[in-house]
Amino acid sequence: xxxxxxxxxxxxxxxxxxxxxxxxxxxxxxxxxxxxxxxxxxxxxxxxxxxxxxxxxxxxxxxxxxxxxxxxxxxxxxxxxxxxxxxxxxxxxxxxxxxxxxxxxxxxxxxxxxxxxxxxxxxxxxxxxxxxxxxxxxxxxxxxxxxxxxxxxxxxxxxxxxxxxxxxxxxxxxxxxxxxxxxxxxxxxxxxxxxxxxxxxxxxxxxxxxxxxxxxxxxxxxxxxxxxxxxxxxxxxxxxxxxxxxxxxxxxxxxxxxxxxxxxxxxxxxxxxxxxxxxxxxxxxxxxxxxxxxxxxxxxxxxxxxxxxxxxxxxxxxxxxxxxxxxxxxxxxxxxxxxxxxxxxxxxxxxxxxxxxxxxxxxxxxxxxxxxxxxxxxxxxxxxxxxxxxxxxxxxxxxxxxxxxxxxxxxxxxxxxxxxxxxxxxxxxxxxxxxxxxxxxxxxxxxxxxxxxxxxxxxxxxxxxxxxxxxxxxxxxxxxxxxxxxxxxxxxxxxxxxxxxxxxxxxxxxxxxxxxxxxxxxxxxxxxxxxxxxxxxxxxxxxxxxxxxxxxxxxx
Amino acid sequence: xxxxxxxxxxxxxxxxxxxxxxxxxxxxxxxxxxxxxxxxxxxxxxxxxxxxxxxxxxxxxxxxxxxxxxxxxxxxxxxxxxxxxxxxxxxxxxxxxxxxxxxxxxxxxxxxxxxxxxxxxxxxxxxxxxxxxxxxxxxxx
Numbered sequence: 001x002x003x004x005x006x007x008x009x010x011x012x013x014x015x016x017x018x019x020x021x022x023x024x025x026x027x028x029x030x031x032x033x034x035x036x037x038x039x040x041x042x043x044x045x046x047x048x049x050x051x052x053x054x055x056x057x058x059x060x061x062x063x064x065x066x067x068x069x070x071x072x073x074x075x076x077x078x079x080x081x082x083x084x085x086x087x088x089x090x091x092x093x094x095x096x097x098x099x100x101x102x103x104x105x106x107x108x109x110x111x112x113x114x115x116x117x118x119x120x121x122x123x124x125x126x127x128x129x130x131x132x133x134x135x136x137x138x139x140x141x142x143x144x145x146x147x148x149x150x151x152x153x154x155x156x157x158x159x160x161x162x163x164x165x166x167x168x169x170x171x172x173x174x175x176x177x178x179x180x181x182x183x184x185x186x187x188x189x190x191x192x193x194x195x196x197x198x199x200x201x202x203x204x205x206x207x208x209x210x211x212x213x214x215x216x217x218x219x220x221x222x223x224x225x226x227x228x229x230x231x232x233x234x235x236x237x238x239x240x241x242x243x244x245x246x247x248x249x250x251x252x253x254x255x256x257x258x259x260x261x262x263x264x265x266x267x268x269x270x271x272x273x274x275x276x277x278x279x280x281x282x283x284x285x286x287x288x289x290x291x292x293x294x295x296x297x298x299x300x301x302x303x304x305x306x307x308x309x310x311x312x313x314x315x316x317x318x319x320x321x322x323x324x325x326x327x328x329x330x331x332x333x334x335x336x337x338x339x340x341x342x343x344x345x346x347x348x349x350x351x352x353x354x355x356x357x358x359x360x361x362x363x364x365x366x367x368x369x370x371x372x373x374x375x376x377x378x379x380x381x382x383x384x385x386x387x388x389x390x391x392x393x394x395x396x397x398x399x400x401x402x403x404x405x406x407x408x409x410x411x412x413x414x415x416x417x418x419x420x421x422x423x424x425x426x427x428x429x430x431x432x433x434x435x436x437x438x439x440x441x442x443x444x445x446x447x448x449x450x451x452x453x454x455x456x457x458x459x460x461x462x463x464x465x466x467x468x469x470x471x472x473x474x475x476x477x478x479x480x481x482x483x484x485x486x487x488x489x490x491x492x493x494x495x496x497x498x499x500x501x502x503x504x505x506x507x508x509x510x511x512x513x514x515x516x517x518x519x520x521x522x523x524x525x526x527x528x529x530x531x532x533x534x535x536x537x538x539x540x541x542x543x544x545x546x547x548x549x550x551x552x553x554x555x556x
Numbered sequence: 557x558x559x560x561x562x563x564x565x566x567x568x569x570x571x572x573x574x575x576x577x578x579x580x581x582x583x584x585x586x587x588x589x590x591x592x593x594x595x596x597x598x599x600x601x602x603x604x605x606x607x608x609x610x611x612x613x614x615x616x617x618x619x620x621x622x623x624x625x626x627x628x629x630x631x632x633x634x635x636x637x638x639x640x641x642x643x644x645x646x647x648x649x650x651x652x653x654x655x656x657x658x659x660x661x662x663x664x665x666x667x668x669x670x671x672x673x674x675x676x677x678x679x680x681x682x683x684x685x686x687x688x689x690x691x692x693x694x695x696x697x
Contacts, residue, residue, distance in 0.1 A: 161622025
């Protein structure tokens, strides 16, 4: 993975001292509250309901084991011994003091990490496919391009005070695992008809109050002009995005207001002035950055591989875990291992300091000392030799991280909700607890197949409920926390927004309704039909009839 | 109000113009005029008129309004050599970025300590992207 040189290190070190001075001046009363708020947000520090929350950047989800150990150490020293992985592949600490943040940042800088632009109206952490560089279905490795975007966007002087936050995702595979169609900018790496590699550029996707699927502004962008094109989009947005209403300030509102054709024209006109300038990436720089992402020293297939059939017979639970939690690797003899952060006792995405240290040690032993965080709040060991899988599985069990539920109902995305977040209208963690208690039969979950359940505690949609196969949105009505269901959303290639099921459901009825929805699926599905396919085939009506029909009858 | 210009504390300088660019467009114009503008003005007209202006003061009504950053960047790209002065809600924590995109003068908010503000220019000394200051990433050097 990318390693800092003196240039990168200087930037991060100086940024720590800059923020230390800003904190000092704020505490001395020299920076007004509203102004410091913007400054701390640009460095990932929120003030939540109970305590500050610090969001640390994990650029495109890639970490070295020593970085995860530092995160564990930070959670012990400055927090309550755990962290929370987010849908932007970052990690959050829920209990640091405001005064300690400069020291935390200094500790992070020692292992080439930072919290720059993890919040605020600026360009956020670029996200990508957690299987970049290793998946069997990959067209082109996205990581060098993400790193180039990370560098260009970091402390970009022109785009620090945008109308609103700005999120970029990059996908380089035939299966979009980066939710790129629901980002402010989505980039798709692909080969055109003549075999050249380039980007399709989508703009104006997003969730929140106004969920929108992104629209194509450029069908094919030569990769050397990636930064000039991004700069053109950002400049058009910075000058023209609405600033009078923060709920209408995202780029998707601008694109919808003036239309994609007019927007594209503005971007292309600006780009004409930017392409072939100093923003054009020299081949040497592209090659330099690509040089950090050559594969590790893989063993030959003969040495790495292993015939696991006998082991599967001996350890049926291992066989199940292999089926659910590992994926095909482009290198013969290797598997991609997903470490689910979705056990019964912890909130989705939460990880204790012991687990962080444990998983760092497993990365050292089995996966070239690297690991990744994923959009759906899990971790990935990307390069595990087949012959090591059983040993890894046994050790993951000791860490309570071997639950074989990836892709199932309980592998849900969940924002922290009202328990922590000052924006939330409703609790979400109580739902994940109830869901885990109610649907604890794993065989039933396997039988249901792939179901993406996504839960948000407010309209800001950090839990991406709009693109869940089952989406749940918490709202407050008349002092009560109630929940709205949507069905049929997806963030993959076939991206779609879920359709509203009907009126809100009370908190203690949420698991009942999930059960009813699943019953309808089991009763009506055709052979090999997934939940999402069924919702698309039959629409919302059978679910509506089951959920509200029953209620009405029982109320009558 | 303290003014930093060309990386020094300035004591003797032109006053910040009071005439708004939109009004100036409808007045008699002379070479060397100075105007006050902000993100509400028509940017193509401003870019087209810049060669007649010796100073363009870009106003930040609130510090969160970042349009002025792109305005300065585009004026410099077009080769504008006159003074670009940041006025309004201008504080030391933003002047380094302003300087990078092409501002060369900063009329500081009343509560700002000018000598301290000067130390903020170049506080982060390396840059990952080209801008109007001619500096940029290592591969450009």
